Amino acid sequence: MEKTLFEQMGGTYTQQGDYILPNLTLPAEEKQSIGIWGQRHARHLKQHHKILYYNLLTSGKLNAHLAEIDRQAEDMFFRLVKQMAEREGVTEQLKEQNQMEWVGRMNNIRNGVAEIIYAEIIFSL
Numbered sequence: 001m002e003k004t005l006f007e008q009m010g011g012t013y014t015q016q017g018d019y020i021l022p023n024l025t026l027p028a029e030e031k032q033s034i035g036i037w038g039q040r041h042a043r044h045l046k047q048h049h050k051i052l053y054y055n056l057l058t059s060g061k062l063n064a065h066l067a068e069i070d071r072q073a074e075d076m077f078f079r080l081v082k083q084m085a086e087r088e089g090v091t092e093q094l095k096e097q098n099q100m101e102w103v104g105r106m107n108n109i110r111n112g113v114a115e116i117i118y119a120e121i122i123f124s125l
Helices: 036-048 050-059 062-087 092-097 099-122
Strands: 013-016 019-022
C-alpha cells in the first residue's frame, strides 16, 4: 500500500478500536503570563474571529499574541490614565483635600480609558 502524504512527511498513526487516528501534537509554546486584557481579547477572538483564534492556537502563537496585546493595553491604560488625570486636574492635592471626589473622578477616568482600549486594541484587528 502506498504511503499517504502525511506518512511521507514523517507522520504516524495509532489504532484506537476500529479507527486509525493520526498522531498530532501542537507545537511547543512558551508559557507567558496573560493578564485581563489578553484574556478579554482571547474571548473576543474565540467568539467573533474563530478562524484567526484557531490558526494562532494551532501554530503555537496564541499565547505570545495574547501576551503582546496585554502588554500594549496595560501600557496604554497607565499612560492614558496619567495624561487624562493631569488634563482634568486630578492631583495628589485633591486626593488630600477631598478623597471621595478624587476617587469618583479617577473611576470616571479609568472607565473612559478602558472604553478606549476596548475600541482600539481588544475588539479591533
